[in-house]
Amino acid sequence: TQDDEYGYAKIIEEKDVARSGGGGIVADEDEHPDPGEDVENIIGNDDEGGVSVPLTYRSTLLKKWRTAPVVKPGAGNHGEMGKPVKIPDEMQELMKEKFKENQFNLLASDMISLNRSLTDVRHENCKRKFYPPKLPTTSIVIVFHNEAWTTLLRTVWSVINRSPRTLLKEIILVDDASERDYLGKKLENYVATLPVKTFVLRTEKRSGLIRARLLGAKHVAGEVITFLDAHCECTEGWLEPLLARIVQNRRTVVCPIIDVISDETFEYVTASDQTWGGFNWKLNFRWYRVPQREMERRNNDRTAPLRTPTMAGGLFSIDKKYFYEIGSYDEGMDIWGGENLEMSFRIWQCGGILEIIPCSHVGHVFRDKSPYTFPGGVAKIVLHNAARVAEVWLDEWRDFYYAMSTGARKASAGDVSERKDLRTRLKCKSFRWYLENIYPESLMPLDYYYLGEIRNSETQTCLDTMGRKYGEKIGVSYCHGLGGNQVFAYTKRQQIMSDDLCLDASNANGPVNMVRCHNMGGNQEWVYDSDDKTIKHVNTGNCLQRSTRDDPTTPLLKPCDYSKGQKWLMQTKFKW
Ligand code: LR7
Ligand code: MN
Numbered sequence: 001t002q003d004d005e006y007g008y009a010k011i012i013e014e015k016d017v018a019r020s021g022g023g024g025i026v027a028d029e030d031e032h033p034d035p036g037e038d039v040e041n042i043i044g045n046d047d048e049g050g051v052s053v054p055l056t057y058r059s060t061l062l063k064k065w066r067t068a069p070v071v072k073p074g075a076g077n078h079g080e081m082g083k084p085v086k087i088p089d090e091m092q093e094l095m096k097e098k099f100k101e102n103q104f105n106l107l108a109s110d111m112i113s114l115n116r117s118l119t120d121v122r123h124e125n126c127k128r129k130f131y132p133p134k135l136p137t138t139s140i141v142i143v144f145h146n147e148a149w150t151t152l153l154r155t156v157w158s159v160i161n162r163s164p165r166t167l168l169k170e171i172i173l174v175d176d177a178s179e180r181d182y183l184g185k186k187l188e189n190y191v192a193t194l195p196v197k198t199f200v201l202r203t204e205k206r207s208g209l210i211r212a213r214l215l216g217a218k219h220v221a222g223e224v225i226t227f228l229d230a231h232c233e234c235t236e237g238w239l240e241p242l243l244a245r246i247v248q249n250r251r252t253v254v255c256p257i258i259d260v261i262s263d264e265t266f267e268y269v270t271a272s273d274q275t276w277g278g279f280n281w282k283l284n285f286r287w288y289r290v291p292q293r294e295m296e297r298r299n300n301d302r303t304a305p306l307r308t309p310t311m312a313g314g315l316f317s318i319d320k321k322y323f324y325e326i327g328s329y330d331e332g333m334d335i336w337g338g339e340n341l342e343m344s345f346r347i348w349q350c351g352g353i354l355e356i357i358p359c360s361h362v363g364h365v366f367r368d369k370s371p372y373t374f375p376g377g378v379a380k381i382v383l384h385n386a387a388r389v390a391e392v393w394l395d396e397w398r399d400f401y402y403a404m405s406t407g408a409r410k411a412s413a414g415d416v417s418e419r420k421d422l423r424t425r426l427k428c429k430s431f432r433w434y435l436e437n438i439y440p441e442s443l444m445p446l447d448y449y450y451l452g453e454i455r456n457s458e459t460q461t462c463l464d465t466m467g468r469k470y471g472e473k474i475g476v477s478y479c480h481g482l483g484g485n486q487v488f489a490y491t492k493r494q495q496i497m498s499d500d501l502c503l504d505a506s507n508a509n510g511p512v513n514m515v516r517c518h519n520m521g522g523n524q525e526w527v528y529d530s531d532d533k534t535i536k537h538v539n540t541g542n543c544l545q546r547s548t549r550d551d552p553t554t555p556l557l558k559p560c561d562y563s564k565g566q567k568w569l570m571q572t573k574f575k576w
Contacts, residue, residue: 079112081119082268082363102148103371104231104263109150112266114157118363120236121259121270125303126359127237135243136223137169138317141216143209144230145176145372147183151231151365153190158234160196167239169222171198174215177206206375208335214328220320229314231365233261233268241359242317245305250319251326251352253343255311256360263367273302273358277310279341280443281400281499282408283386285310291441305355309348309439313340315362326350327422330388332414335374338385345393348438350428383411392419395431397444399451403487404499443500443517447492449528450570454488454496455479456555457533457567459546462486463555465498465514473511474503475553476546490570494525494538508540510557533567534560544568 078085085108087095098106120127140159144152156171173191175183191198201219203212217225224246226239242254260269275287276294290306298304327346333339347354374381390398391413402409435446454463462479464486480486489497496503497517502524504515517524525538535544537557545556546565560566 077113079108079266080117082116084262084265084267085111086265101371102146102151103367103369104148104151104365105266106148106150108264108266109148109154112150112154114150114153115161116154116233118158118233118235118268121268121361122235122237122359123273123303125301126241129241129303129359131240131244132247135167135240135247136319137167138224138226138239138243139169139220139222140171140226140228141174141213141220142171142228142230143174143176143212143216144178144183145206145209145212146178146180147230149182152183155228155230155232155234156191156194156198158232159228160194162234162236163239165196167243168196169220171196172216172219173198173200174212175200175202176209176212177203206335208333208381210329210333210339211331214331217320217323217328223320224317225320225323226317227315228362229364231261232315233363235259235361235363238360238362241357245355245357246317246319249353250322252305253311253316253318253322253347253352253354254305254360255308255316255354255356256362257356257358258312258315259361259363261363261365263365266365268363270361273306276306276308276356277312277344278439278442279310282404283338283341283389283401285312285340288441303358305357307438308344308354308356309434309442310344311340311354311356313343315364322352326352327419327426330392330419332388332416332419333385334376335381336370336385337382338389341386342389342393345389345431345434346423346428348434349393349431350423350426379407380411383407384413387411387413388416388419391416392423393431397431397435400444400489403451403483405484406482409483441519443497445489445491445493445495445497448489449492450490451487452570453479453481453483453486454490454535455569456546456565457569458564461547461552463488463496463568464553465501466553468514470501470516471513473554474514476555477553490526490528493519493521494527495519496526496535505537505540505542505557508542508557512537512544512555512557528568528570530570532562533569534562535566535568536560 085105087105087107091107095105095107142152142155152173156173159168159171173187188200191200201215203215207215213227224243226242238256242256245252245254257271257273259271261267262269274290276290278286278288280286294307298306329339330342333342344354370378386401387408390401394401432446435442435444440446455461456476459476460479461476464475464477466475466477467485468475485498487498489495491497495517498514500516501514502517503512503526504523505512506523515524521538523539527536527538528534529536536542537544540557541560542557543560543566545558547554547556558566
């Protein structure tokens with residue numbers, strides 16, 4: 001069922017090419033680390049000037065699809081073909097100094113041409129696809145606050161150089177109250193000389209990226225809105241597959257594969273086509289490996305659109321009318337964060353489709369910290385936005401979010417009545433529907449018996465992750481009742497889980513470790529008997545037991561004897 005409301009051709013023709021696999025590139029796959037795995041999520045200020053936000057950067061360990069064609073490096077050709085820039089020793093000090101301005105290597109960026117060349121990173125089969133000759137036009141909306149000149153204009157030039165002119169209506173730059181002179185009149189004069197209509201809008205006061213995007217969207221003359229961050233580089237053929245997909249179904253919101261432009265060297269590094277967007281209990285966006293079932297749905301065609309549970313947020317195209325029909329953005333969100341999950345849940349729950357289009361690649365400078373201020377405090381803002389997402393879209397699963405921290409429970413969501421009305425008006429489906437149908441692999445379990453602390457009857461201490469990581473032992477400590485490291489879900493799949501970690505034992509005598517949940521039972525299966533209060537490990541038949549005096553923070557796995565030290569209570573509520 002394709003609703004071709006543009007009246008354009010709907011069939012994307014394809015030359016007679018083998019649709020499976022993709023030849024030699026498949027071999028690289030298994031070595032890819034899960035990009036979500038080594039990413040820490042921190043909220044808090046940092047004394048080096050940058051602000052730590054929940055990180056969403058991608059691992060730069062990812063391999064390239066194809067090796068770059070050989071170019072002869074000439075003097076001044078820094079970074080051509082997406083190559084890394086090497087800063088000479090005598091400039092290292094200056095480089096470090098300039099890094100602080102934008103939290104990326106500004107010196108390197110300034111050495112690279114605004115028109116730099118990139119390799120064609122697409123999968124071979126993508127180059128053989130044909131798109132309808134008549135596609136809708138798009139306006140590009142780029143919001144920025146204190147962006148560097150070269151990254152901003154390299155974004156603009158990459159759009160101009162790599163988009164068919166007939167499809168490119170205009171480029172709209174939205175300045176969100178920047179404080180840098182060059183972004184004033186100088187920028188306006190510069191964009192007036194560009195070969196594609198480009199203009200600058202300005203928010204009167206700092207309004208954050210969400211409201212800045214709403215301002216940009218209002219001025220869009222094209223049929224499709226394409227949002228980009230202000231430090232991107234579009235690659236060959238990036239635009240057509242996005243627009244063609246919207247023609248097939250205007251309720252499809254499409255994202256390119258977001259490649260990595262190194263914040264250190266500005267090297268262009270291709271990201272995996274096997275990751276999609278998810279989120280954890282803290283409502284941080286995370287990349288995860290695409291599950292087998294989605295690969296099968298796509299007939300293992302790696303160039304076919306990939307349905308993703310969530311999007312990163314910065315780079316996507318959406319039919320302009322549909323953008324407004326579906327509720328644009330939540331104007332109650334400030335500065336940064338949350339809007340990507342809000343829009344993702346809204347699209348899926350309210351009848352849309354969210355996809356990553358693997359034939360479209362756009363690079364983005366991923367950085368470790370935000371370079372700009374968060375007026376009122378980063379935690380306050382990020383938690384406010386997340387609370388709005390939880391309140392409007394998560395139904396009872398919002399408890400998982402609130403369980404994770406006192407800060408989350410204290411933050412105010414403000415008035416969300418308008419967004420709730422929108423949800424009702426659009427007759428959106430429940431979060432249960434989303435978990436069942438769109439994201440069964442979610443870290444938020446579909447069915448669970450209990451969410452809260454797990455207390456030992458004898459010692460009155462509680463299971464505690466102790467903030468430890470994958471593969472480490474589970475602990476016990478004084479029950480503080482504040483959630484966080486002492487919150488566990490006992491799921492219908494008989495897992496005892498905390499966010500992405502599950503209690504796991506591979507040996508009858510312990511230890512009991514926290515291992516990434518695999519949802520396949522095995523060593524992660526536990527039976528809680530609510531009558532005799534035991535937690536029995538299914539594979540070994542042994543029971544979870546209190547810690548002893550020699551090691552008071554480590555619970556044991558021992559033959560079941562129904563003593564008090566093997567009784568655990570799953571019945572208390574958090575203090576909130
Ligand atoms: O107050 C602000 N006003 C702004 O105009 C704060 C930011 N901005 C601009 C900023 O200059 C930039 O152009 O907004 C854009 C995004 O801000 P970044 O680049 O500091 O954010 P990010 O790349 O870390 O953030 C990702 O998550 C954000 C959540 O609110 C947005 O959705 C970003 O668009 C998003 N970026 C991407 O999806 C690119 C891939 C990163 C990932 C994963
Ligand atoms: Mn960004």
